Amino acid sequence: MFRIELYESPIGPDQNPQFVKSLGEKGERTDAIAYIEGYIARYGHNNYDGKQDRWWCRNDGDETVQMLVIRGV
Numbered sequence: 001m002f003r004i005e006l007y008e009s010p011i012g013p014d015q016n017p018q019f020v021k022s023l024g025e026k027g028e029r030t031d032a033i034a035y036i037e038g039y040i041a042r043y044g045h046n047n048y049d050g051k052q053d054r055w056w057c058r059n060d061g062d063e064t065v066q067m068l069v070i071r072g073v
Helices: 029-040
Strands: 002-010 018-026 045-049 054-058 064-072
Touching: 002 029, 018 029, 029 054, 029 064
Parallel strands: none
Antiparallel strands: 002 018, 002 064, 045 054, 054 064
């Protein structure tokens, strides 16, 4: 099982991501990735950060960026 966690952080150099909530669990990592890709597609700016192994998204004018992480459970 894989849990999808949502974090938010102020936009800027001093990012300090804060846990917001769990977005649910999926049986396979590929299912979790598909869910995340659908979630971030609704935002004007989004991408995958391979270095941090997380996805991020935001819209123009947002003061925070959302980050999504997959955790094994």
